[in-house]
Amino acid sequence: MAYSWETCPTEIKEFVFCILTKTRKLIQDNFIGFYVHGSLAMGGFNPRRSDIDILIATARELEIETIRRLAQLFLTYSGNPFPVEISILTLGQLKDFKHPSPFEFHFSECWRSRYEEELSLQTYKHLNGEIRKDPDLAAHITITAQRGICIEGKPIEDVFPSIPSSFYTSSILGDFNDCLENIVENPVYCTLNLIRVYLYICEGVISSKQEAGIWGLLSLPKEMNQTLQKVITNYSHNDDSYEFEKKELISFRDYIANKVQQLLK
Template identity: 55%
Template sequence: MNMENYFNKLTDTIRAITEENFLGIYIHGSWAMGGFNPDRSDVDLLVVVGNSLDIATQCRLAKFLLANSNDPYPIEISFLTQNQLKNWTHPCPYEFHYSEGWRQSFERELLTGQYGDINNDHKVDPDLAAHLTILNHRGICWEGPPIKDIFPVIPQSHYLSSILADYQDCLKNVEAEPVYCVLNLIRVYWYVKEEVISSKLEAGEYGLTSFPQEYKETIRKVIESYQGNRVREFHKEELTSIRDYIQSEVEKRVGGSSV
C-alpha cells in the first residue's frame, strides 16, 4: 500500500468530519520510529482539535473508524483539544479515542444510541503521556502546526508512570503474549537504564547486543516472530526467566515500590 495515500485519505476524512475544528494530525508509534510491521503493527495517530467534539461528530468518527480500522491496518487514535494540551495533567483527558479494543462496545452503542464509551465526560488516558513523549522525540507532523508548537513537553515522571503501567501488564502476561511483552519489557528496561526512547524492534535489537548471553536466543526468537520471518515456539521457563531478570534490573533502578 502507498502509505502517503493511506495517511492522506485518513486525514481528508477526519478533517471533513471535524470541519473547522480540525487543527492537525500527527503520527507516533512504530511507523514514526521505523519499526512498522504491516502484519502486526497499529497505525498510531493523534489529532488536535480546537474545541470539544459534540456527540454527533464523535459518532461519525466512530462509524468511520469502525469501517476503516483493520482495512488494512488497525488504527489507534486519540483526539485532544488545544486546552487539554496547554493545561497538561497526567493522566491526560481527551475528547475521543478509538482502538480495536473498543470495537465491540462502539458497535453496540451505535446500535442502541447509548454512548457511555463513545461520549464519556470523564475520559482520561495515562498512555497519552507515553504517546506525546514519543511524538515529541520521534513523531511526524502529517498536517498542521509543528509538533513543538502545539504539544507540551511531558515531565519524565509522567512518561515513566505511563510506561510502567504497561510494564506491569507485561509482567503478568508474558506467557500469553510473549512477543509484545518481551519487547516492551526490554524497552522499559532500556529507558530506565539509559533514558532511551525506542520502538519495540529497536529494543529487541538492543537486547541482542546488551543482555546476558543466556537470554539472547529468546530475544532472537521474539524478534523473528515480530518481523514475521518465522513463527517460533516459546517455553514457559525462558519467558519467566527473562521477565524475572528484567524485573530485577528495573527495580534496582526505579525502586520496587514504584513498579
Template identity: 50%
Template sequence: MVYDWNTCPKDVKDYIMDLKEGIKNVVGRDFVGFYIHGSLAMGGFNPRSSDIDVLVVVNNSMEVEKKKILAQLFLQYSNSPYPLEISFLNRVDLLDWRHPCPFELHYSEAWRKRFENDLSNGSNLCINENKNTDIDLAAHITITHHRGLCIEGEPIDKVFPPIPKAHYISSIVADYRDCLKNITEDPIYCSLNIIRVYWYLSEGVISSKLEAGNWGKGKLQERLRSTVSKAVDNYTGQENHDFNEEELVSLRNYLLERVEEILN
C-alpha cells in the first residue's frame, strides 16, 4: 500500500509535524519554510521502505552549534521508524541560483556514521561551517516546484527559483549513471529511476518512481515488462519478487541505448 500526504497514516503526519517543530525550535527566527518532495508528495510513499524527503529554507548561514543540535535530532528521528533525507538551504543561495546548489546542512542515512563520529569525537569533518554543494538539489527543487508541498512557511514559488532545464537534466542524469552501475545491487530503486529518467527525456514528464514503473509496464518492450512489474510490486509491497542478473542487465541495456541516443 502506498500513500500521499493526504492519505498517509496519522503517525506519518505526526512524525513530520514533530520533526518540523523540532527544527523550528533550533532555527528560530531564521526559519523560512519546511517543504516535502519525493514519494510522499507524489503518491508513492511506502511506510515500510520509503524515505521522507524534506527541504528546509533558512534566512542566514547556520552556526555550527545549531548544526550539532540538528544532527542529534536527525539521529534520533531518522529510521524511527522512517528514514529521513533532508537538506537546509540558505535563501541567499536560492536568490543567486547556481548549479550545483550550495547547502547549509544535509542528512540522510548514508551520512549517519559521519554524524555520529563528529558528535562522539568532537570532530568537524561533516558538521562544520563549510558550504558544500549537491548536484541532486536541482532535481529536488524542480520536483518541489511541480509536485512538492509547503507544510509551513512561505509559498514554494516565492522561495525556490525556477530551475533551468539543463540543470535538472544534469541532476537526474548523474543519478541515472549511478543506477546503471548499481542495478543488480539495488534493482528496485535503480530500475524505476532509470525508467523515470527515460520518460522525462523522451516525453518531458516529471514523475515519481512508481508512476514511471506503471508507465513502463505499458510502454517498454514486452520482454521487459515482467521485470518492471516485479519492481513495481516490490516497491509497493504487494509482492516480494527475486530478480536475476540477466533480466536486470537486459532492462538496463535497453534503457541505456535509448537514453544515450536522446542525450547525444
C-alpha cells in the first residue's frame, strides 16, 4: 500500500520527526526549514521500497564539524528502518540558484560506503569545504515547490525559488538516460521513471512513480498494458512476483525514447 504524509502510519511520521529533531540539534540557530518531497509528499510512499526525501534550508554555510556529525547521523539512522535521501542548501544557494546547484550536505544510501570509509580513516574527502554540485537538485526543488510539505520552519514559498523549466527538464533527463541504459537490470524503477519523464515532457505534469504508472495504463498503447501491470504490481508489493522478458522491456524503452525525442525537438 502507498501512503502520503497525511495517511502514513505513525511509525513513518515518528521517524521523520526524529530526523528533524536530531538534524536541528546539530544545525542549531542556522536552521531555516525542513521539507519533505518525493513519494511521501506525493502519495506514492511504499514503506518497503521508497526513500524518504528531505530538503533542509539553512541561513548560512555549515561548519566542517557539523557536516561530519551529519554524516554520522545519517549513517546511523538511514535505513533504520527507512532509507533517507537528504540535501541541505543555504538560502544564498537557493536565492541565487544555478544549475547544477551547489549544496552544503548530501546523504543517500549510494553515499554510505564513501562516508563510512572516510569517517573511519578520517580522510574527509567528501566532507570537506569544497564546492559540490548536484544536477538532481533542480528536480528536487521543483517538486518541493509544487508538491512538497513543510514539516517545520519557513513556508515553502518563502524559501524555494521558481526553477526554470529548462533546468528541471535537464535534471530529469539525466535519470531518464540512465534508465534507458538500465531498464533490463532494473525494470520496475526504470520503467516508472521513463513514464514520469514522458508525462512531464508531454503534459507538464510532475508525478510520483505510482501516478506515472497509472497514467501509463490509461494513456499508453494497450499492447503495453501487460508490461505496465507487472511493473505496478511488483512496485506496489516490493517483490518480483512477475518476471520480464528482455524483448518487452526494450520495446517499451524504445517507444518512450522515441516519443520523448520527438517532443524535445
